[in-house]
Amino acid sequence: MATLDLDWEEVRDQLRAWREDNTRHSEEVVDTWEHCLKHYKTKLGDERWMVEEQVFVAGLDCNRLDIADPCLMALNEQFPGSLRVRKLRAMRFEALEKFDEAMEVYDNIIRQDETNSTARKRKVAVLRGQGRITDAIKELTEYLKLFMSDSEAWQELCDLYLKEGDYSKAAFCMEELILSNPHNHLFHTRYAEIKYTQGGLDNMEIARSYFCQAAKLNPGNVRALYGLFMSCTQVLSSPKLSAQKKKETQQLATWALKEVSER
């Protein structure tokens, strides 16, 4: 395997970068740990515990309990009684599809610490994992009443509403996100896509303006450019448009298409 030639320090840096970006690379984490970093874990210093946690979660994701369990044992030994480690134990139950046991542990954590947001969010994840989307939505809405500035939670709620086909509630979630993150072109794009999907002239015009804003915030956003072109085309097909608006919209559409072809 190529990973055997990797310098353990490079692996450590790579894992750190993935932790900071909060991106999912479970297979690679497990591979590089197994074939390289595991043998140097004592050299990691304080960082070791974050790496063990990262490897544990990656191990669960890849169904490699042989990798995950030793990490959990090490963490438990180092941090006995820790709520963070208890959450990991509950995640292990989730991986084994022992959802009731997992829920019990999370409820326990919340009883001990009412401000613990991660346990509450894991409960939503358990419900989603069981396919109980409406229950997950209910749980998440309750969560957001307490932690209303949690962007990650609003995004998840939007996702859940989209799964149910409830476009208007999904749009509401995106509105919340845009309010707190007005410069995020991705939120503008997603909102515009939802409005487009809802259809109708009013929604189409809203979609067009949000695609426009997204393209302004990031001219490289291809989805925004395509979306702008599509929404303009849809608006143009409406019979209620004045001649001047027609001309403006047509110009916008042509510009958008040109931008895409230049990339």
Added chain:
Amino acid sequence: MSADISLSCPALAKILLHAARYPQTAVSGVVLAPARSGGGGDTGTPSTVTLVDAVPLFHLNLSLAPMLEVALTQIEQWYKTEGLVIAGYYQANENIKDNVPDFVALKVAEKIAENNNDACLIMIDNSRLCLDLVVAPVIVSQLTSEGKWKSKDRSSVHVEAGALDVVSQLLQRRVQHDVCDFDNHLDDLTCDWANPQINKLLTTLSAAAQD
């Protein structure tokens, strides 16, 4: 409408590799078949629809319309020159035990069926996807005359000979990380959703298997 369906190696490979690349989300895409010459083909003799290729579409927000419309238009235009049309839609649901078409799958498949009588709706049977495929982990449905999607018997869904072995090999070698879908293309225009590199790899593997 009661035609048999035949899945070629490239079609099956791309569908399963796409699903394997994103185990944590739902994925969707379309399948392609040669254009029928001379109308809807209701000559009375049920022929086989061969799905020769597939184009992976999305792994994010399958239910949003604008990018789907862009994708379908581009795919139609691109493959017209090769005499292929969009002949169906495939989807793998997020949950491993869930292989029932949701409202998105039904809607898109219906849209495709408006232009193609033989359109099929392929749901990936997530729990049957593995590294050593014995049976094609797909459930293929077609529209009945009442406008309902009915899943076909295993006997009327054929898979190209040797395809299961080839795809198993690809999964074991983790080739799924090289598959590009339309979402990847939108993030990076240099990614080619036609995945010519996969087609090439398959030709090489099939040739090797015949030696």
